Amino acid sequence: MYGPPVDLSFKDITNATGALMEVPRNGLRPLKTNSKGEYLSRSLCLSNNSISNLIDLEYICEHFLAEPWNIGWLDLSFNKITCIEPVLCELRELRVLYLHGNAIWELSEVDKLKELQYLHNITLHGNVIGKSSKYRKHVICTLPQLKMIDFSAVTPDERVLANVCQNWSNRGKAEKSPMTVTNS
Numbered sequence: 001m002y003g004p005p006v007d008l009s010f011k012d013i014t015n016a017t018g019a020l021m022e023v024p025r026n027g028l029r030p031l032k033t034n035s036k037g038e039y040l041s042r043s044l045c046l047s048n049n050s051i052s053n054l055i056d057l058e059y060i061c062e063h064f065l066a067e068p069w070n071i072g073w074l075d076l077s078f079n080k081i082t083c084i085e086p087v088l089c090e091l092r093e094l095r096v097l098y099l100h101g102n103a104i105w106e107l108s109e110v111d112k113l114k115e116l117q118y119l120h121n122i123t124l125h126g127n128v129i130g131k132s133s134k135y136r137k138h139v140i141c142t143l144p145q146l147k148m149i150d151f152s153a154v155t156p157d158e159r160v161l162a163n164v165c166q167n168w169s170n171r172g173k174a175e176k177s178p179m180t181v182t183n184s
Contacts, residue, residue, distance in 0.1 A: 003032040005043035005073065006064050013049040016056030020063050038066035043073035047098065051076065054085035061091075069093070077101050077123065089115040100150065101126040107135065110142050121148040141165035 007025040012018070024031060024039070032040040044061065054076070061068035070093050078101035088097070095118050105128035113119060122143065129135055130150075136158075139149055144162035146154055154162070 002042045003040050004029040005045045005075070006031065006039045006041050007045045008060075008064075009045050009047040009049070009075070011049055013046065013051060015051070016059040016063075019046070019056075019060045024064070034066045036066070039064055040066050042067070042071055042093075043075075044071060045075040046079070047075045047077040049079050051079040051081060053083075054081065054087050057085070057087045058090070072096065072118075074098070077126075084109045084112045086112070088113065092116070092118070094119055096121040098123045099127070100124060103127065104129050107132055107138050110139055113143060116143075117145065119143060120146055122146060123150050125150040137161065 004027050007027060008019055008022055009025065011022045013022065034040060042065075044065065046060070058068070061071060065071060069091075071091050072093050073096040074088075074091065074094060075098040077098040081099065081102040082104060083106070084099075084104070088094070089112060092115075094116050097113075097116075097119060100123040104124065107129045109129070110124070113122075122139070124130060124135075124139065132138070136149060140146060140154060140158050140162045144166050146162075148154065
């Protein structure tokens with residue numbers, strides 16, 4: 001039912017207005033559309049552009065995709081993105097997210113992606129955060145469901161680390177929750 005990615009890479013897009021005027025690249029497989037001209041795809045490629053923020057991402061998805069809420073693969077690599085916008089967390093079905101080669105400089109930005117429970121593949125290398133010695137550990141602890149980071153599999157040892165982090169986090173939540181007082 002779903003076709004190949006809607007490819008808007010190398011279009012010098014800086015914002016939604018620019019994207020809406022573009023025609024997707026032709027790939028090896030032809031793009032399929034519905035009666036409204038929206039593409040039957042769960043994948044969107046916006047790589048190698050000049051996008052600096054994701055505020056208008058919702059409009060781009062709604063314009064090009066027949067089921068924008070069902071997007072599973074998003075390539076935003078090689079842009080000028082400095083932070084992870086909340087709109088990414090609205091893409092609840094997202095499984096693959098490429099953000100490598102951007103300008104994300106705060107490791108805490110990754111924390112915003114916790115809501116994406118199906119996310120199993122992410123790339124963040126080539127950002128300033130990738131230079132931190134805590135980078136990979138932080139990403140794994142923050143997103144324990146990941147199977148791949150930066151095109152490398154999460155190792156069994158890293159999986160153990162993610163479980164330890166998860167248990168530690170859950171323990172902290174339990175300690176912070178209010179105690180219920182019962183009358184005997």
